[in-house]
Structure formats: C-alpha cells, structure tokens
Amino acid sequence: MNITDKVVVITGGASGLGGACVDWFVRHGAKVAVLDRRIPDPTADPQIVYLEADVTQADSVAAVMDKIAEQLGEIRVCINCAGIAPAGKTVGRDGALALDKFRQVIDVNLIGSFNVLRLAAEKMLALEPLDADGARGVIINTASVAAFEGQIGQAAYAASKGGVAAMTLPIARDLGPRGVRVNTIAPGVFETPMMAGLNEEFVKPLEQAVQFPKRLGRAEEFAKLAAHIVDNDYLNGEVIRLDGGIRMGPR
Ligand SMILES: CC(=O)CC(=O)SCCNC(=O)CCNC(=O)[C@H](O)C(C)(C)COP(=O)(O)OP(=O)(O)OC[C@H]1O[C@@H](n2cnc3c(N)ncnc32)[C@H](O)[C@@H]1OP(=O)(O)O
Ligand SMILES: NC(=O)C1=CN([C@@H]2O[C@H](COP(=O)(O)OP(=O)(O)OC[C@H]3O[C@@H](n4cnc5c(N)ncnc54)[C@H](O)[C@@H]3O)[C@@H](O)[C@H]2O)C=CC1
Numbered sequence: 001m002n003i004t005d006k007v008v009v010i011t012g013g014a015s016g017l018g019g020a021c022v023d024w025f026v027r028h029g030a031k032v033a034v035l036d037r038r039i040p041d042p043t044a045d046p047q048i049v050y051l052e053a054d055v056t057q058a059d060s061v062a063a064v065m066d067k068i069a070e071q072l073g074e075i076r077v078c079i080n081c082a083g084i085a086p087a088g089k090t091v092g093r094d095g096a097l098a099l100d101k102f103r104q105v106i107d108v109n110l111i112g113s114f115n116v117l118r119l120a121a122e123k124m125l126a127l128e129p130l131d132a133d134g135a136r137g138v139i140i141n142t143a144s145v146a147a148f149e150g151q152i153g154q155a156a157y158a159a160s161k162g163g164v165a166a167m168t169l170p171i172a173r174d175l176g177p178r179g180v181r182v183n184t185i186a187p188g189v190f191e192t193p194m195m196a197g198l199n200e201e202f203v204k205p206l207e208q209a210v211q212f213p214k215r216l217g218r219a220e221e222f223a224k225l226a227a228h229i230v231d232n233d234y235l236n237g238e239v240i241r242l243d244g245g246i247r248m249g250p251r
Helices: 016-027 058-071 099-125 155-178 200-209 219-231
Strands: 007-011 031-036 048-052 075-080 137-142 180-187 239-242
Touching: 007 016, 007 058, 007 099, 016 031, 016 075, 016 219, 031 058, 048 058, 058 075, 058 099, 075 099, 099 137, 099 155, 099 180, 137 155, 137 219, 155 180, 180 219, 219 239
Parallel strands: 007 031, 007 075, 031 048, 075 137, 137 180, 180 239
Antiparallel strands: none
8 A cells, every 4th residue: 555645543653663653654645643642742743643542542542533534534554553561570579460560561552452453443444445456454563572582571561462463363354354454563672762761781682682783673664664564465464573583582
C-alpha cells in the first residue's frame, strides 16, 4: 500500500519508536494521528493531529478513532507502539512481585494493543478496497525480542510481548479475508527514552550481544521497517525481528 495521503494512526507516537514513525510517515506524505497518554506541547508539527488517550480504555480509544476518521478521513494504517517496560523479579528483595504490577504490563502492552487494533480494524473493514487484491488496511504491532528471550526481571514484559507475537497470526487470519494485513515487529534494543531509563550495567552487555552493527538500534531503523511493511503487500501474519542479530542472555 502506498503511504502517500494515507491516514496513519500511531500509538505511543509522542516518544521513541512511535515518534520516529510519526516523523517518517509525515515526511513521506501521510496524514498522521498520534494516540498517546502524553501529548507534546503545541510547538509540534501542524501536519500531525495529537489525541490524548490511554490505550487500555475501550471508550476513549473508540472516541479517538471516530475523531480521527472525522478530522483526517479513512484510517488505512494503525501502528501500535505504546508500551511500558518495568522490571521486577518473580520474587525480589521485597518478596513476590505484586500481582497488580504484572497485570498492568499485560494491560498496556497486550490488551492495549488489541484494543487499539480491533477498533482501527473495524474502521478499515467499513472502507472500500484500494486495489484489485481487495486491500483495505495494514496493522503493525510492536513486540520485543524479550518475547522469545526475556531477561531476569522480565516475566511480565516477556509475557505481554509473547502475547503480542502470538496473536499476530490469528488476527491476520481473522482480517485477511476482508483485506487487512497484520504484522508485528520484534525490536532488539533501541536507543529511546525507554532504554535511557535502564541501568548502564544492563545496557553494556546488551550492546556487546548484538552481532552487527555493534550498537543499539536507531528509532529511524524501526520506522523504515514499519514503512516497508505498509508498502509490501505480500507481508502478512509475520513477526519480524529487527535486532542486529542479538540473542539476549539472562542478564
Ligand atoms: C525494552 C525491550 O523490549 C528491550 C529489552 O528487553 S532490553 C532488556 C531489558 N532488561 C531488563 O530490563 C532487565 C530487567 N532486570 C532488572 O532490571 C533487574 O534484574 C531487577 C531490577 C529486576 C532486579 O535487580 P536487582 O534488584 O539488582 O537484583 P536482585 O537479585 O533482585 O537483588 C540484588 C541483591 O538483593 C538480594 N536479593 C534479591 N532477592 C532477595 C530476596 N528475596 N531476599 C533477600 N535478598 C534478596 C540478592 O541476593 C542480590 O544480592 P547479591 O547481588 O549480593 O546477590
Ligand atoms: N526501546 C527499545 O529498546 C524497545 C522497545 N520496544 C517496544 O517498543 C514500543 C515503544 O517503545 P519506546 O519508543 O522505546 O518507548 P517510549 O517510552 O520512548 O515511548 C512509549 C510511548 O508510549 C506511550 N504510552 C505508554 N503507555 C501508554 C498508554 N497506556 N496509553 C497511551 N500511550 C501510552 C508513552 O506515553 C510514550 O509516549 C514499546 O511497546 C516497547 O515495549 C520493544 C523492544 C525494544
């Protein structure tokens, strides 16, 4: 699907990987709506519509989708980048991990992604197809390599991202007959505000574990893959690692 003039909804677009997608898609002629619980100050680009919502909330995300369709037009692309990554061992210094902490990560990363994509897909299915194949839209989720090799302290995060990876194929099967493709990017370790919060003692070994190039990923490299997924009509139902060949160790 050609990006130009398409309406692209990007969750988590106020920061990091989502922010890089906002820049890339705007530069390539898309109309971008950012859905984030934190909206940047109004000095931002007038080509971008910012809407405040929490991805876990059914009603407010539905209202935001209506508003985007009204203000920008037909929603053709949805990129789920909103996420959180708090760490905590199953049993740590202060005892067993609080169940609410585990639940919150699942709520934002897994249920939040599903909430947004189900409502975006509902809009897409109501649209006319764009081509002879019957293409109506594209959905991109963000998992993590932690879905496959979560580190010590990542039980909740890995479970949430494993869920995102696992739901990719069944959702692609649900929506494929109506012309919507669904893919998930599983990034390695990227330089973003999220990773800036991680202790240097954890980051250094991670950098060393990358095969090549021996550095953290750049947010623009994530945006380029998202743009390629939109552009390439034959990519569907797949979880794609974007990680410089890293396989994370236990710590
Ligand atoms: C974002 C992406 O998608 C990409 C990625 O995934 S990048 C990878 C990100 N990786 C992470 O975020 C790693 C997450 N893990 C962590 O940050 C840490 O493991 C953690 C914060 C969860 C725990 O760190 P920690 O507190 O230093 O370790 P922990 O072992 O619990 O405690 C340190 C000390 O307390 C002691 N301790 C731990 N549990 C204890 C208990 N139940 N009773 C008594 N003492 C205990 C330990 O013995 C340890 O002492 P020693 O060092 O002398 O052995
Ligand atoms: N940075 C990295 O190394 C990696 C990141 N990821 C994933 O990529 C995604 C983006 O991460 P980063 O850009 O690094 O993080 P970030 O912290 O820079 O940005 C995340 C954005 O999501 C928003 N957000 C969080 N919870 C929300 C909620 N409930 N509702 C609405 N918006 C919410 C935040 O306000 C923020 O703008 C996350 O899902 C993360 O788990 C995956 C692998 C590696």
